[in-house]
Amino acid sequence: MTDRVLELLRSRPDLAELTAFPFNFDVGRAYHVESVHLASGASLEPIAGDDTGGTYFLSGGTAVLYASSEGSAVLFADSVGEALEMRVRLPWWCENISSELGEEELLAETREADEEAREEFAPELDAQRAALITGLGLPERPLVELVALSESAGRRTEPDHLLLNSDELCAYRLHESYRQSLREIVLAPGREALERLRSGDADALREAAEDAVLRAATVRAMWHDRRDGDLPLLRLLLEHENARRTDWYRERRLAALLVAAHGRPEDLPLLRAATHGEVTDTAGGVEWAIAAVPEDSEFTWVELAHRQGRVEHARVALIRMLDGTGPDADRLRELSRALERLGDHAQAARAQFNLLSLQETARGRAVEAYVLARLERLKGDLAAAGRALERARAAVGTDATEWHRRGLGRLITEQHLELTLAAVEAGDANLAKATMAHAGVLLDRIAKPSVKALGPLSAQAKWAVAGLRRSDG
Template structure:
């Protein structure tokens, strides 16, 4: 469906000219300086440009996203009409406008800025503004409402309107003040449920008992909003949550810490159970709890809780922005690679893994990280890149004539050999399915050599996968057919 205001601008040269100057929305400049796409996978169409090299995009069919030529991007408005109303009535030369100003103060600030604009570069400002407001049928809502809409749009850029450079996959920047706190987002349901529990709401106690994700959020919320009267509630949370499985052990330990901080001897049996016997008396419990309390919270805590809550886009965007800010830190890159893979973003996971691979010092580590990169490249659909990653894995263990540092001795008899071979077989199957016959045949030939080298137990474990790959390659048309 074509946007009404956009269609008018495209079909009325007089309106398009007025929008381009002085309001800097030029539909004849609808292109960007580089290839970009939204992290969410939503549709993206350039609809106008400004005179600094920035671009206005229609994102998801309705929302307007503005990207500068310097790598910033922000959700500008929820429709083209709303965007034009902002540009025409709160134009770019009106600086330092604030939502703290009332209507009269805003109007005065705009009038003062308009006076300067008329004198310096836009003597026909009033006529062009009136033509656009009338010709496009734009409303004239209060300026305070219009500015509030602008601020609201900017604060909703993350997570659904994050723009990525299509080649490097880095996210366009967004002012910190417009970026929502992931911690606050994921703690929202827990905080609400915690307040209801404190008020004696019986229904929410049942909800929390039956929903481990909500239970985890309540425990986390209680850790950030501690109250002296919460001990009975904390005991209940710990009793209901300590048997929920290993996935929730961090929240179980946090719940145990919150109970232990009250220093009650009667809680020792509950704490002993919750901590698998680590806490055995009240004095020890208090010391243990203070130690945990001083531990630094990992940002991956909120990413994992967001994933469990089904807030995948929130988790994805947080991880991408973390990756963009991560330097040569092997541990952080490994965590990012695995976390991105868990949420299904193989392209970003491969970016993290590629950087991680470049930091490895030993042949063993290069081979280990290269076979993971092959898995991720295959997951994102780049089979050629997966093949190159496996080339690096083989080179690391000396199969392609490269010298090694001795750390990979007996690699073929250990788990590394099984994992590298497995990735060759998986790539063979993927190449057959994609119709990439030369890659499938070449990869299978290397897989056969590997199967002859690895331990018999490993080859036996891979036998079903090897058989599938062998038959898949056998079913390919002979070369030249």
Template sequence: MTDPVLELLRSRPDLAELAAFPFNFDVDRAHHVEEVHLASGATLEPIAGDDTGGTYFLSGGTAVLHASSDGYASLVADSVGDALQMLVRLPWWCEELSAGMDEEALLDAVRRADEEAREEFAPELDEQRAALISGLGLPDRSLAELFALSESATRRTEPEHVLLNSQELCAYRLEEPYRQCLRDVVLAPGREALELMRCGDPGVLTETAADPVLRAGVLRAAHHDRRAGDLPLLRALLEQEDSARTEWYEERWRAAVLVASHGRDEDVALLRSATDGQVTDGAGAVEWARAAEAGRGGPGAAPEDEFTWIELAHRQGRVEHARIALIRLLDDTGPDPDRLRRLSRALERIGDHAQAARAQFNLLSLQDTGWDRASEAYVLARLERLRGDLAAAGRALGRARAAVGADGTAPDGTVEQWHRRGLGRLVTEQHLELTLAAVEAGDTELARTTAAHARLLLDTIAAESAKKLSELSTRAKWAVAALRPHDG
């Protein structure tokens, strides 16, 4: 459904003219300087522009997002009507507005700015403002309320309204004060549960003990806010971590450190089990806890890096929070192979294959040996295929073949016996997967070309590897055979 205020602007040239000047919301400039989309995948529609090259969008169908021409984007309001109220009553020329101002201070600041605007470019400002407010039927809200709504909207830009450059996939920036602190977001449930447990709520302790994700948050919250009275609940959580023995060793380690730091003899048996025999007595428990933390910054320090909070966000189901944090990390990452590899794998785990491929492409460019280039190229091929860019996947496999000399060129001497090792099977497997994807997509030329390379690779790699790929090879063979002779 079209926003009623936007519909009025589109159908009333007189109102549209007032919105464009002096309030800089021009529905005739509803286009952006580059192709963009939302990281969340929600709908995005340009609805107006300003005279600096910036653009207003409908984000997700109703909210208004502003993107500047210099790479910043933030949520303005939850509707076009709210956005116009802010632009008309707290206009762009009012540069002295700040959080903490009360109604009187805001009114004074707007009056001073309006006086300058009347003298410099808008002598009929009062009449223009009144006509636009009346014509659009905008309600009469206090400036303090409008300013609070504006601040609230900007703080809600992440994660649902983050704008990406569609070609480079980089995120538009958001001013630091309005960025969400992912650590606070993911720790909030744990902090809340911890406080309830401290107040003696047995139901929350039972719930936390049964929920590994909530336990992770509580343990991290307790690590950063240590209290002597927490020992009984920490002991209960450690018992659960020790008995569950999940893949998340970090939680068991953290619970053991927190319990061991109290040095109680009655906890030795539990700690011996949780630490695989490293703790054998009460005094040793304290020493073990100190030593365990020493390598992570010492007691009370924050050993976690950004990936800790990203992983916890993902486990909590906050996929968009995790995605945005990873994208912004990728935007800020230079030629750092280890970090790029972590980003690529983390983005793939949350299902963002396009961003994972961006990280992987940068990682591939940093590899020095043929073996490493082939290893990272086959990963890039998989990611490009999963994102749907089959041509890019084909190019990545070409780089893998060139790196090991499978295309007839001489390798650099570091990839001997590649065909008899796991690398040969992995590269061949990606050729077969791409063949099937190309057939399904109707790209017969790519299907046949990739299948031809796959046949050569199957004859080259170890017999045991080829045997493991026999089912996939047969499917690819018959898929290509089913193509009509004149296809492509």
């Protein structure tokens, strides 16, 4: 959908000249200092710039995102018209604008700042402002409303408008006052459900019983807001966890810890079932509850966000975590795997590349290079996948024992075959042929059971490369 105000600026040079000076929204410099994109994959179009090197983008087709030349970005407004209204009525020279000010205080601040602007560089400010308001059809709403709109937009920067440097994939900074706590976001449904449960809402109990994800958030909420009267509710939730066991066991354990802490003998059968016999008596259950207190980590909330379908929230959290992670192999590995589970192969590959650089053993380098090759292929960078496989081959060398150990040889060979097929599909004949040649050598080295298991994939790759050679001929 075309933005009306943006089209007016592009078709009316007189109005565009006024927005550029003195209001510093110049549609004539609609470009940014570096290549960027949104983490969400939504559309991003530079529409104007300012004299500091910052850029205004149309983000997701309608909203306006502002990115500075120094690596910070914030959602500025929900439309170009709203952005221009802010630029014209709360211009850059009004430095003391705050949501803590009332309407009269805001008017006083803008009058004082405007007076300085008239004296220093914009003697025709009043006429210029009036011409833009009229020419662009901007409303003249109260300043407190404009400030509130601006701050609301800023708080909605994440997750949908997270800006990334396209080369390094690092995120642009966002002021802490606009950042959202993932923990609070994912606990909110559980807290709401908990309040309904505590009020005796039968529908809330049915919903928690049927929805494992809601039940997980509810148990987490109870863990962080414990009340003596919650024991009957905890028993019911734990019974449902026992009856509807899923791959997600942590909340079942949390519920068991909360029940065990009450030390009631009548709960022993329930606790034995929940803990696979780990709790066998009341006193032991209390001791277990005290000693086995789990620690929440950032990954706890990422996992729960993913389960709740909040994929972009989880992605933002992981990217921010990756940006702040140094040479920590365990954390990088967890970040790589978590990002891959989200389907963000590019960010997973970034974490994996850093992880590979920390490996001190040949086996460590071979394993992590194999994973990197898979991620690079999945993100579509076949040349990078080929380089990663080269590093895997170099790490393992010709040591047959190392190739066979734990199936590493089979995994690396499989990646060669997968990359061969991907290269054929992409029309990269040179990469396909070279990778298949390496795969042939590897197939001669790995164990016979692995060769047999890879037989169908190997045959498919050989036929694909043979087809390339026929077409070359």
